[in-house]
Amino acid sequence: MCQSVMHLLPPYAYIKHGTMSVCGQDITNYTEKQMRKLRGSVVSMVFQDPLATLNPTIPIGKQITEAILKHQKVSKAAAKARALELLELVGIEDAANRFDLQPHFFSGGMRQRCVIAAALATNARLLFADEATTALDVTVKAKILDLLLDIRKETGVSIVFVTHDLGSVARIADRVAVMYAGKIVELGTAEDIFYDPRHPYTWGLLSSLPALAIETGMLRYIPGMPPPLLYPPPGDAFAVRNEYALAIDYEQMPPMFQISDTHFAATWLLDERAPKIEPPIKLRERSGKWTQI
């Protein structure tokens, strides 16, 4: 999805229908040249593997300076100063001395910080973080999340945080979209999704968190695997893994049902003819039981 907005997909990937716009501009049919201008200056992206993002032979500082020079008309010295400032902003200690080191001198967390610095280098208005914290340790992950929140506060950048870690989502997100097999199956505020989830897939995701399995000692999980996107099954793609699937799920794709002003979910369970099902996961009741260490 991120790559689609960034126009980073290979040529055989095409947009069948629909439009997308960034800052009010329709970018669906942007050419490569127009996109290049947009990338970095308006939208930026942080990937999962910082080592693959960074060039291993070029010093960190130079890579960030390069990004600034590419998009802004500033002098080399000013760009360098800005790069240093950014490295300090993302919490690289002793940035001045580390400016000329190649990426392999840095730990995974520090590399990811450098990538975030490069992504922010051009005052992007929208930042895609695609599994940006997945490869990191818990403590480093927490620091990067806090860093992203701080940066948002300071620069007002919008962040699309793509992850499968629901704990991180709870910390960082205002709104959450749950995707399955290429579709958004549930959309709502973080409170909607965590305290009042409606889609069986969201239930499954929440129940497979070990943090919630401690009391019972039993970890629930979603059986099976996501369907191949090449030959999607008819009806709801999640039906075969869904213990609450109704007969209609196998035939017809559920529409988006609106639950509240902010909350949407695509499941036939929300149809008025569907049987009422108690969600297996009750986060709201547990809320407040977490203890601060």
Place this chain on the structure above:
Amino acid sequence: MDTDMIIELRDVRQYFRINDRLTIKAIDGISFGIQRGEVFGLVGETGCGKSTVARVISGIYHPTEGEVLFQGERISGRHHSKVQAQNLQHEMQLIFQDSAASLNPRMTVEQVILEPLRIHGRKDIRANSKARLESLMHDVGLSTSFLSKRPGELSGGQRQRVAIARSLILNPKLIVADEPIASLDISIQAQIMTLFQRLQRENGFSFLFIAHDLSVVRFISDRIGVMLHGKLVEIAPTEELFTNPIHPYTRALLSAIPIPDPIFERSKTIQYYDTKMPLGTTMVEHSPGHLALE
């Protein structure tokens, strides 16, 4: 000698000399033991020496100092013969994080799982390998149709199941799993964790589970050791560690676990621990079985 311990590390140090001026102390004086049938979780951040511990235990590295005892028998040191080493591999198996790299891409699943038997010349098991294979595949939740496939045709979760089946075929007494679920998707992680839990209960092997995710380790472990800079900073029974963490680094780790509850999570302040602070040198026992560095 205490033979209740399946494996015991006594003040093990593993140094790597990079050059004349630089020596990396990957493990800097670690002592702990794992009892028979126990699940021991080892946590710590990247580069703290967790994987080195796994490698020292499995005999890939020879520790610079200290000794490793397997069932009361010393297995570290260079006098340790090849025959002994093979016997050891027999009773101890490893599962790695990257199942794509740890399975030979040119072998079929059947060959992969049966390879340990071939290497160890276990004719007794090989004779009825067909039945054994089928029951193993069933145990790890794969259908027998996978036997003729190659690792490249499998998903990450399925490959990890194959790696688990391979580690079980010799009925090992100890399984060392180094970040076995870190590269898997969340719902698949849960599947593999439940699988580990079930297999451990059924087969009763001792299990060293290495991970950086504390909530995962909590789910499966009886006891947990927390590592930092090549040292164990705290070691305690699981619930004790979570309810009464003593070392500031453990507290920092616990506070960093993301909790799937937005209201709680947003208001939570995370304690950070300056990992550059010098560590104490002696472990102090705070309650039975609960030790922490000063």
